Amino acid sequence: MSWEDGIWKGVPYTPGEQPKRDNLIKLNTNECPYPPAPGVEKKLKEMEFGRFRLYPDPEASSLVDALSGYYHVPSDQIFVGIGSDDVLAMAFLTFFRNGREILFPNITYSFYDVWANLYNIPFRQIPLKEDFSIDPSDYKRENGGVVIANPNAPTSLFMPLSGIREILDANRESVVIVDEAYIDFGGETALPLIDEYENLLVVRTFSKSRAMAGMRIGYAFGSKKLIGYLQDAKFSFNSYTMNMPSLELGVEAVKDDAYFKEVCGKIVATRDRVAEELKALGFTMPKSSTNFLFASHEKVPAKELFEAMKKEGILVRFFDKPILNRYLRITIGTDEQMDTMITFLKGYLASK
């Protein structure tokens, strides 16, 4: 018997590339092209260095209370973590280890099956419909939990709230997670439904719409009971998930609502303009409710475009998997970045 025999050997999640190279137009990991709110920078400069010798607040109260005030949800119905990845991983650990198979779409955030494998949770990946939409009636089978990204990634499509409600109505006996990483760019949030469904967890992040991917802040809303179970798991795992700067800078980001709305509005406007320009170049794509476009060219393979763009210093995301390999996932950058991309594509496609 080797020391290696009993070790967990799983296939990890592959995050998008974070290249060391400068001067790249980085459109591959759905980050925000604009800086965080000005108050965040101000706070960063004022932070008292000597305090870092202390542990941070294990309850993360300042951030929880800021979110509570902003979203009008009681503090005991909010959970925060190190990015929504941490929140989701904790939720899988807490809610889904019941031995029954959990359900999620076959095309969705590719971390779900990784966590399921990590925690030995059986799972079933339910095919999307031809147009990439999710059919709520597919989620009416026996299960140990459901997780839906809405809007979904990488398809960018939003499922109407009536669909989420249909899934909730059919699943009173298991926890339903709605991952709203992109909700600030479109669609309708399931947040009000937490008052009606005690088993609903709505997960969000500061990484995309609040321009703070590097700070690692995620949060979730749910019933007091559900959040209580999550807290118990967290305090059995790591009491100090949130570091001091993330807590303090996160609060500042929440305070500046005008900036938040301005940034989201700009990205949505750029997205809708770029979608039209890409269509004019022969691309097709689902209607995006996110900060990215999932685009396929009628003639040129996605892989070829991905490589040509990369050579040009324009980095987008390409998934080398069936179905997905026909598409590029293009994060919405600044108008200037998108214009550079469009100009390149125009030239490249014209030369074909």
Ligand SMILES: *Cc1c(COP(=O)(O)O)cnc(C)c1O
């Ligand atoms: C980006 C993303 C996350 C994770 O974001 P964090 O940076 O960990 O907060 C979770 N779910 C989906 C669908 C995402 O696209």
